[in-house]
Amino acid sequence: MDILIGILEQGLIYSIMALGIYITYKVLNFPDLTVDGSFPLGAAITASLMTNTDSALISSITLGHNPYIICIYALISGGIAGLITGIIHVKFKVRDLISGIITMTGLYSINLRIAGSANVPIFNMDTIFSNNFVYNLFPKALLKYNVLIIGFAITFGIKLILDIYLRTKSGYLLRAVGTNSVLVTTLAKDSGNVKILGIVIANSLVALGGSIMMQQQGFFEITMGTGAMVLGLASVIIGTNLFKKINFVKATTAVIFGSMIYKASMSVAMDISFTKASDMRLVTSILFLIILIAGQVKNKKVKIFVRVKEYLQDI
Amino acid sequence: MLELKNIYKTFNEGTVNESKLFSDFNLKVEKNDFVSIVGNNGSGKTSLINIICGSLDIDKGQIIVKGEDITKKKDFLRYQNIGRVYQDPSMGTCTEMTVLENMALADNKGKSYNLGRGTRKNRISYYKESLSKLNLGLENKLNIKVGELSGGQRQGMALLMATMTPIEFLILDEHTAALDPKTADIVMELTCKVVREKNITTIMVTHNIKYALEYGNRIIMLNQGRIALDRTNEEKEDLTVDKVFSIY
Secondary structure: OOHHHHHHHHHHHEEEEEEEEEEEEEEHOOOOOOHHHHHHHHHHHHHHHOOOOOHHHHHHHOOOOOOOHHHHHHHHHHHHHHHHHHHHHHHOOOHHHHHHHHHHHHHHHHHHHHHHOOOEEEEEEEOOOOOOHHHHHHHHHHHHHHHHHHHHHHHHHHHHHHHOOOOEEHHHHHHHHHHHHHHOOOOOOOOOHHHHHHHHHHHHHHHHHHHHHHHHHOOOOOOHHHHHHHHHHHHHHHHHHHOOOOOOHHHHHHHHHHHHHHHHHHHHHHHHHOOOOHHHHHHHHHHHHHHHHHHHHHHHHHHHHHHHHHHHHHH | OOEEEEEEEEEOOOOOOOOOEEEEEEEEEEEOEEEEEEOOOOOOOHHHHHHHHOOOOOOOEEEEOOOOOOOOOOOOHHHEEEEEEOOOOOOOOOEEEEHHHHHHHHOOOOOOOOOOOOOOHHHHHHHHHHHHOOOOOOOOOOOOHHHOOOOHHHHHHHHHHHOOOOOOOOEOOOOOOOOHHHHHHHHHHHHHHHHHHHOOOOEEEEEOHHHHHHHOOEEEEEEOOOEEEEEEEEHHHHOHHHHHHOOO
């Protein structure tokens, strides 16, 4: 039971990041590697704003280290990281992958500067999951599930906002630029700026995910971004492939489910007796490869099935 | 209306592949003209259109629209007054969005793409009506992704979307070339209807000489960046496909 709750918690929190990757990878068609830097950036900002209790300035801008206000700063920091990648790609015409790598690499040092060291614990600090407000609000029996409930509320809140946004005029333009940037130009809009906007939104969500992840695990570590991109991408691909045929499941919901399925399969793989904790990245990459291949096989099978059906109908 | 003055354009300047396309090229298009541009591959038809739309920079010269010099104007800003239909039917629409969403997207051209609702409910009946005028059955496919439509249906939509908001120029870039002959005829007929209805100045690049003669009031033939033939109104009436081929 505890394992299952753990999977759900982690799946929910990581899916905030996965929703960001959904925007760049699926909507914008932009393979954005900034993620590996902006995920820990959100965590680093959060660690720094939470632990610098001596600074009067930080106390005042965060309304006394309020964790919810700190989350907003994490969100903004990710947006800035995305803005940099976007400008490098659009204004200086650097290739998409390279633009992300440049920002990601730079962010590694910036994250260390912001956090102060490679590992910052935040034990005994107020987080969005455990603070007086939550303790007063939740009945005792539910307090055990605080992460699950709050994580669920935040993730589905973000999903709803994203769904609504993608149906606005601005959202329409964002969806159009990913499949056909020429159309956006003929609509008399600067397609480059639309692209930048999308990368900013995506990385804001990724950094928010980093901040929340860090508050759940109780410490910041510089390596927490490594593989974030692969993890998010796997969630997006699992989700959108599995639920492709089911019309009433929105892509955003599918991504959240994808994230949980991925976390579950990771935990199964890590449970096998001969795997060690240090094998995690290897398992991550192998699992990701399996998902990619399985997606292709499934498509082929569907095609064969359709052909057989047509053939049977002919006779 | 539209004037190209002393245009110079050389590709790959300073390399072994250097090729001079336009040198001192001049063209004037009057208001409400329907100009068909024909010519061989490499004659500069598409480059000409790209120069007008701003997706291709020129080395020297001036582009003037209604007395305003737009030579330095960015491409997306020029499209405020230009509608364009491409050869590839997927270029004029967003294949991942539904018919309705595409219509709403085009309907908002010239206005701000803000956080307002993407598809306004009170416009849906108008979209349905304009789609039904195409006679392609699109009015019953409002919630289907454009990517699932046929090439002809998509090109019909692209035409509708390009001319939905007030524009001064319509640029048709071989917009029937990727369609089968029958669909091409339908799309060409639609084009003619829309242009006449809205009185839009039109420039059409085509490989189909029959269309070039049949539609529009002016025909221009390009040959290696020069105008080899330019006939308007009555002068154009006398031309036949054979005569045009003899100059080709």
